[in-house]
Amino acid sequence: MKKTVAISAFLALAAFAAAPEVQAKDWKTVTIGLEGDYEPWNLTKPDGTLGGFEIELANDLCARMKVECKYIAQDWDGMIAGLNAGKFDVIMDAMSITPEREQQIAFSRPYAQTPAGFAGLKSSDLAKMDGTGTMVSLTGDAAHDKATVEILRKALKGKTIGIQTATVYTDFVKNNFGDIATITEYKTAPEHDLDVTANRIDVAFDDDTYFTSAFAKPGNDQMVLVGPQIGGSIWGKGIGPGFRKDDADLRDKFDKAIADAIADGTVKKLSLKWFKLDVTPAATP
The missing domain is CATH 3.40.190.10 (Periplasmic binding protein-like II)
Incomplete structure (x- = not known):
């Protein structure tokens, strides 16, 4: 019995050692899902391009992370399902961070708090x-x-x-x-x-x-x-980007970029431009 257990343990260790190491994804391109119809957070311009607070903030965040941003318009009621299905990598659509949503997806720190x-x-x-x-x-x-x-x-x-x-x-x-x-x-x-x-x-x-x-x-x-x-x-805790739960590395990148954008006043500058008021979160979680 002891020998059988020892052999089983050895085989298990050998299999573990032989298993390929899971590599973190190399995020060179990030696709962001939003409505494109929730002005001034995000909007579709007459020429078909996207604009608004979240587009300009996302461009800033992606520049800090040295990744290319792409955007895809998505109906609001299918936003979380689209994320988890891999249609896009991040939700940035004035989404409040709530316990119910945290059961389905992950969030970084918030970039806004509004009434x-x-x-x-x-x-x-x-x-x-x-x-x-x-x-x-x-x-x-x-x-x-x-x-x-x-x-x-x-x-x-x-x-x-x-x-x-x-x-x-x-x-x-x-x-x-x-x-x-x-x-x-x-x-x-x-x-x-x-x-x-x-x-x-x-x-x-x-x-x-x-x-x-x-x-x-x-x-x-x-x-x-x-x-x-x-x-x-x-x-909830504020408004922030949502991620698939297994994309913790991407979430961490956004977390740092948002913290830096808050610290240097970029979030305040963009919120005053688009909302005429400062929606910078009062405190980080």
Whole structure:
């Protein structure tokens, strides 16, 4: 018996020694997936090229890492599936880092932290909604958030709320207002803007940086933020790039490049250019 065990152990060690060493991928080209339709984070220009905060930030990060950046447009609701299927290597699409998403993919440190809120028409009764023009912080803990949520529920009872599907905001809207309001989901954010301006829904809920850009578009000049801006840990650790879990080496490259871009002020410079406010994360995780 001892001899059999010894022989088995020897064979196992020999097989291990003979196995080829797994080499880290030589990242010369990195393909980044994004919508190309979530301005000002990322957008498609009239000539078909991509632009926006995340495109310019990604170009900067790739230059620091000495890799070539390529981009591919992908519908939001298939973003994580596309990454894990190998369609692209990184997601950079205003994606909030949440525990639920961390079960499916890996994240580096965040490159932005932003509040979210409701937008409606200037002429609506919600334009004077309690808390408009203020900032509140929610944690996702029902006891902590109850007072603020109850004020919002009172104002939104019987209303129709638009939300882009499969975002970090979708469950927040459904869970807190689904029993007192009608929730309408949209494939893209601009679609809920169209329904707000056409009076088909009362409000839309989205990232405030998105609305800042959306309000400047033709046809959206009657839209305005209503109610408080909502920030805090309820939206996760911040917004950052997502990776396949087995691409830890690529994640580490981005982690360092983002840290350097934050430290030298590049993230602040680009965020002021595209958002007119500084979305640099308050602290690294």
